[in-house]
Amino acid sequence: MIAEIGHFALVLAFAVSLVQMTVPMIGAHRRDAQLIGVANPAALLQFLLVALAFGALVWLFVVSDFSVKLVFDNSHSEKPMIFKISGVWGNHEGSMVLWVLILALFGALVALFGDNLPDTLRARVLSVQASIAVAFLLFILLTSNPFLRLDPAPFEGSGLNPILQDRALAFHPPWLYAGYVGFSMTFSFAIAALIEGKVDAAWARWVRPWTLAAWLSLTIGIAMGSWWAYYTLGWGGFWFWDPVENASLMPWIAGTALLHSAIVAEKRGALKSWTILLAILAFSLSLLGTFLVRSGVLTSVHAFAVDPARGIFILGILIVFVGGSLALYAWRAPLLKTGGIFAPVSREGALLMNNLLLSAAVASVFIGTLYPLLLDAISGAKITVGPPFFNYTFVPIFVPLLCLVPLGPLLGWKRADVKAAAERLMAAAGLAFIACLATFAVAYDGPWLAPFGMALAVWLVAGAASEIAWRIRLFSTPLSQSLDRARRLPRAAWGTALAHGGLGIAVAGIVGVTAWQSELITTLAPGESAEIAGYTLTLERVGMRDGPNYEATVGVVRVSEGGRDLGILTPEKRRFPAERQEKTEPAIRTNGFADLYVVLGEPADDGKWVVRAYHNNLAPWIWIGGAIMALGGVMSLADRRLRVGAPTRARLRAAPAE
C-alpha cells in the first residue's frame, strides 16, 4: 500500500509540475495576476507530493519491505539502520527521487521566501524550475520506477554493496545533489532573466545566495567523497581523476567562476551576459554529471547497452535543456545592456582573469573526461586519461590562478593601483619566500617543485590574512579600533578570506601528500616488524571479530617511534555474508600533520600477512582546507546584505560600502 501511495504521489507531482511549468509562464507573459498566482501554491504542492513519495520510499527501506524490488536489491534486514536509510539513495532509482526532492525543495523555498522578487520574475523562475522537474519526474516514472513490486516477495534482501555502507558516504550523495540541483536555481533565474530581457544589480543579488548555497554544498559533497575514497579504498590517495569525480569537479569550477562573476554583475553591472552564460553552463555541467554517472556511459559507451532507455532519456534531457538554453541565450543575450567599463588592472579585471582561468580549467577537465568516450565512439580505440593528463593541463592552468588569488580582493574597482596592492602583500610574499627556503632545507631530497607548492600555500593563507589586516587597519591604528573594525567588517569579507585561506591549506595538503608520501609493502608474520618514515610497525597478532552484518579479520599492529610506544592500529578485512563481498578497512593514525595509514592484505602462504602502509604528510589538511572553504561559504551566505534579500533602491544605498 505504502509503495502504491508513493508511486501515486510521484504521478501527481508530475501533473502539478506540468501546471506549474505552463500556467505561470503564460500568466507572466500576459501579466495576468491570477495565472501568476498559480506558481506559489503549485511549487509548494509539488514539494509536498515529492516529499511524500520520498518518505514512502524511506519507510519501505526502514521496515525492510522486500516485496519492493528496489528494497530487495539494495537492503538487508540485518543492516544497521543508518545504512538502511542511506540505502534509499545508494541506488539509481532512489537517488533520482532524492534529486527531484531537492529540486522541489528549492522551488518551494523560492515560493516561500521570494516575496521580494517581482511577480513576473518569480513566476518565470518557478516555471523554468518546474520544467526541470517535469523532465526528471517523467524520467523516473518511465524508466526508473522505484516502487516496482516483486511477486512473490522474497524473505531476505540481497544487501547493499559493502563499499557504500559507510558513514561519510551515506551523506555524500545528498550534499552533492544539493550542489548539482542548487545550480538549477541559478539556471532558472538565468533563463527567466533572458525571457524578461533584463539583468540588473538586484537580479545578481538574488542569484548570489543560490550560487553560494550550491557551491557550498558541492564543496562539502566533493570533500566528503574524496575523504571517503582516501580512508576506504586502501590506496592512500585522495583524488583519482576518475570520471565520476570529474563529473562533480566540473560544475564546482564553473560554480566558482559564477560566484565571482556574479559579484561583478551585482556591484558594477558588467559581465552580465557572461554571468548568465556561466549560470547556464554550471547547470549544464551538473546535468552532464548526472548523465555520466546515471547512464553508465562513463566506463564505456558499451554500458549504454545495459539500459539504453535510461541513458538515452537523460541524454535527451541534456540536449533539450543545454541546447534550448544556449539557443535562448544566443537569441536574447544581445538585448542585455552592458555597462560598467573598467581598466584591465582592477577588481573587475582580476575577477575576469579568475573567470578565464577557471573556464580554461573546466575545459581541460571536460576534454580529459569526454575525449576517451569520443575516441571510443569514433574509432573504437580504448584509452584511459589518467592523472598525468591532468597534471599537464589542469595544474599549469590552476597555478597562475592561485598566484593571483590574494591580489584580487586588494584591488580597487574600476581602476586599481597595483603598486599599493603589492605593498600590502609584501609580508605575505616574504612569508612565502621563507616557506620555500625552509621546505627546501628540510626536504632537500624531495621533488624540486614541492618547495614552490608550499610557498604557494603560504602565499594564499598569508594573502587572505593580509586582506583582513588591511581592511581593519591592523597595526596602523590602535588595536581596539582595529578590533572594532573587525567586528563591523561585512561577513562576506570574512567569507572571502576564509575561502581563499582554506584553499591555501588544501593546497598545502595536496602538495604534502603528492610530494612526500612514503609507501611500504611487506609481508609480516605475527611478531615481526617493519619500518616506515621513522615509525616501527609490529604485527602483534591477527584475530577475528564479529560486526553487525559482517565478520572481520583484524590485524593488531603496534606503532612505536624510537622505542616509544604509540598504541595500536587495527586494520580489518571485512566479509559481508549477505552480499558475498569483502571490504578492506584501513586503520589511520593522525597527529594533524601526517597520517600513518595501514592496510591488512591477504595471508601469504607461509603464515605471513601482506601489510601495506603509507605515511601521508599533511594529508588531513586537504579536508581541513575544504571544510574551511565551506565555512567561508557559510559566512558569506550569512552576510546581512544577502540575508535581507534584494534591496530596494534606498536600501541599496544604505548598505555598507566596500
Added chain:
Amino acid sequence: MTRKQRRATFIFVSLGILGLAAGLVLFALSDSVTFFYSPSDVAERGVAPGERIRLGGLVEEGSFQKLGDATVRFNVTDFVETMTVTYRGVLPDLFREGQGVVAEGAIQVDGSFTADKVLAKHDENYMPPEVAEALKKSGNWQGEGAEAPHAETYGQGSYP
C-alpha cells in the same frame, strides 16, 4: 587607455589563455594517455616494452600464485591469447579467479607484464565493459547474466 585598447587587452589575454590551454591539452593527449588492450590486441599489434598500457581480461582459473614478499602472479586471458602478470602489492577486494580484471603497467623485455595497479570492479556481477567487449570480439562472450547493476555503484569508474 582608450576603450579600444582595453578591449584589445582583454581579447589578447583571453586568446593567450585559450591558446595555452589548447596547447597543454594537445601535448598531454599526445603524451599521457593509456591505451586499453586485451591479450589478443597485444599479440596482434605488438606493444613496445616499457610502454604503459591497461591490460584487461579474465583472471585465468588456476593461474593465481603467491611468490612471497607480497608479490603475486596470475594470467590474464581472453580465451584466445593469455598473458602473465606480475604484481607487488595488495590486491583489490573483488579480485578473483575467473573474474574480470584490469592491470595497469608495462610489458617487460622478456614478454611478461608487470603491473603497478590492479583494478577489479566493485560489484561481483559486474565485468569491466572493456573486458566484456574484448571477450565479445574474441567470441568468448557468455553474457553478463540478468543482473548488471553496476551503474548503481558510486564511483564505479576506475577506482581500485
